[in-house]
Amino acid sequence: MATLIHTLADHSDDVNCCAFSPSLLATCSLDKTVRIYSLSDFTELSYSPLKGHTYAVHCCCFSPLGHLLASCSTDGTTMVWDTHDGQVLAVLGQPSGSPVRVCRFSPESTYLVSGAADGSVVLWNVQSLKLYRSGSVKDGSLVACAFSPNGNCFVTGSSWGDITIWDDTMRCLYNEKAHDLGVTCCDISSQPISDGEHGSRYFQMASCGQDNKVKIWLILFADSLGVELRYKCTLSGHSAPVLACAFSYDGQMLVSGSVDKCVIIYETNTGNILHTLSQHTRYVTTCVFAPCTALLATGSMDKTVNIWQFDSKQPCAGNTVEKESEVAVQNWSEDDVSAWLCAQGLTDLVGLFKRNNIDGKELLHLTKESLTNELKIESLGLRSKILQKIEELRMKMVSVSVAIPDEFLCPITRELMKEPVIAAGLYLQQSLDEALSKIQNFEYKEQDPLPLLLLLPNSQQIQ
Structure with a gap:
C-alpha cells in the first residue's frame, strides 16, 4: 500500500527532477532554482533555495556520499554545490555552450557526466572539477544517463531513440535503437542478477520513451568480453509518453511517471503492477526511490513534489x-x-x-x-x-x-531465569508439595507396589 505522506509546493513552475541522498531530498524546476529538504521532517534547509542558474534547471543529482549536489540548466552550465552550506564549488560550462539536459555522478564520485541538447557529453573529474573527456552522439539531444554499478561504464539515451554505452575513456562500446520516438530516461539497478545459464552476473537497465513504453534490458559489463545488452521485456502500463523511470534500491521494483499524469510501480521480476498513483494533476516528469528507506518522490508540471511511503521489500x-x-x-x-x-x-x-x-x-x-x-x-x-x-x-x-546450562532454564517454560538459584528453590518446594499431596491421597491396596519414597531426599521423606 502506497500512502501519500507529504506534498511540497514551494516551486513556482514545473518540477523537472527530484533526487535523494541518505538524508536529503533535492528538487529543481523551470523557476531556475534548486530546493533542498531534510528527510527527517521535510522542512527546507536554511540555505535553500539555491539560486545560481539563469535559466530553467533540468536535472539535479547527489554524489553517492551526499556531500555534493550537481544541477544543470538551459544556461549551458552544470553547477556543483556543497550540501553542508549550499555554497557553489564550481560552474562547469558545457564546451559547446548548449543547454545541459542531464547530469550524473559515478558511484564512487570519480566522475560527473553532463549531457547537452546538441548531443555532446562531457566527463568531468570530480576531484579537480575539470574536464576529463568529451564526446557526442550522432543524432538528437542527450536527455538520459546512468552509470554502471562499478563506475567503469555509463549509458546515455537520446531524443533520437538511441541507447549508447560508453567506458570511462569516452569510447563508445555499444549503440542500439531502443525507442522509436525518443528516449526520455534510463536507470540501472545496483543489484546484479544471474542469467541462469552461464552464471554471468547481469544488471537490469530500464529505459522509457515517447512511445509510451518502459523497456527492461539485461546488461553485462565484462572487461574481457566488452559489453552485452540483451532485451528482456516491455512494460505497457501507461497510455501516454513515459517521462521518467527508476529502480528501487534492491532492484525489486521499478517506478515510472508519464504524460498520462500517473505514477506506476511495477514488480521488476514479473512486470506486475503493484501500485498506480494518480494524485498529480499534470504530467509526471520525475520519480525516484530513496536509498534504503520506503520512500518515493514524484514531481510534476503541477509544480508539486509528492512524498510517498509504501510497503516494500527493500532492505532497511x-x-x-x-x-x-x-x-x-x-x-x-x-x-x-x-x-x-x-x-x-x-x-x-x-x-x-x-x-x-x-x-x-x-x-x-x-x-x-x-x-x-x-x-x-x-x-x-x-x-x-x-x-x-x-x-x-x-x-x-x-x-x-553458547549453550545455556539446563539449571539456568525454567523446567516448565524453558526460558532463561533471571534468578536461577531462587527460582530453582521455589520449583523444588512446589514439587515437594505436589508429592506430599499425592501421597496423602493415596489409597494403598495389597496388589499395589509400595510408593517409591526414595525418590525424595532423605530429609524430606514422609514419616
Whole structure:
C-alpha cells in the first residue's frame, strides 16, 4: 500500500527532477532554482533555495556520499554545490555552450557526466572539477544517463531513440535503437542478477520513451568480453509518453511517471503492477526511490513534489534486527549486509560493499588491512566504526551460540531465569508439595507396589 505522506509546493513552475541522498531530498524546476529538504521532517534547509542558474534547471543529482549536489540548466552550465552550506564549488560550462539536459555522478564520485541538447557529453573529474573527456552522439539531444554499478561504464539515451554505452575513456562500446520516438530516461539497478545459464552476473537497465513504453534490458559489463545488452521485456502500463523511470534500491521494483499524469510501480521480476498513483494533476516528469528507506518522490508540471511511503521489500533499518535473529550472520546475503549497514548509519558504504560482493561471511572476515588496501577506505574513523560494528556482531553470535546450562532454564517454560538459584528453590518446594499431596491421597491396596519414597531426599521423606 502506497500512502501519500507529504506534498511540497514551494516551486513556482514545473518540477523537472527530484533526487535523494541518505538524508536529503533535492528538487529543481523551470523557476531556475534548486530546493533542498531534510528527510527527517521535510522542512527546507536554511540555505535553500539555491539560486545560481539563469535559466530553467533540468536535472539535479547527489554524489553517492551526499556531500555534493550537481544541477544543470538551459544556461549551458552544470553547477556543483556543497550540501553542508549550499555554497557553489564550481560552474562547469558545457564546451559547446548548449543547454545541459542531464547530469550524473559515478558511484564512487570519480566522475560527473553532463549531457547537452546538441548531443555532446562531457566527463568531468570530480576531484579537480575539470574536464576529463568529451564526446557526442550522432543524432538528437542527450536527455538520459546512468552509470554502471562499478563506475567503469555509463549509458546515455537520446531524443533520437538511441541507447549508447560508453567506458570511462569516452569510447563508445555499444549503440542500439531502443525507442522509436525518443528516449526520455534510463536507470540501472545496483543489484546484479544471474542469467541462469552461464552464471554471468547481469544488471537490469530500464529505459522509457515517447512511445509510451518502459523497456527492461539485461546488461553485462565484462572487461574481457566488452559489453552485452540483451532485451528482456516491455512494460505497457501507461497510455501516454513515459517521462521518467527508476529502480528501487534492491532492484525489486521499478517506478515510472508519464504524460498520462500517473505514477506506476511495477514488480521488476514479473512486470506486475503493484501500485498506480494518480494524485498529480499534470504530467509526471520525475520519480525516484530513496536509498534504503520506503520512500518515493514524484514531481510534476503541477509544480508539486509528492512524498510517498509504501510497503516494500527493500532492505532497511527497520527489519535488520529481525534478520539478525532469524538468519546467522555468516549466512547473510549481500542484501542483508546492505540492510545492516543502513541500520548502523553506514548507508554511504552500501554501494562499495555491493560492488565488492560482501556477504555475511566476507563481512565477518573484514580487517583493518582489508578495509584499507582492498576496499580503499581512507578514513581512520570510518574504518574504526566499521570494525566496532562487526565486533558487536561477533559478540552477538557468541552469545547466541553458547549453550545455556539446563539449571539456568525454567523446567516448565524453558526460558532463561533471571534468578536461577531462587527460582530453582521455589520449583523444588512446589514439587515437594505436589508429592506430599499425592501421597496423602493415596489409597494403598495389597496388589499395589509400595510408593517409591526414595525418590525424595532423605530429609524430606514422609514419616
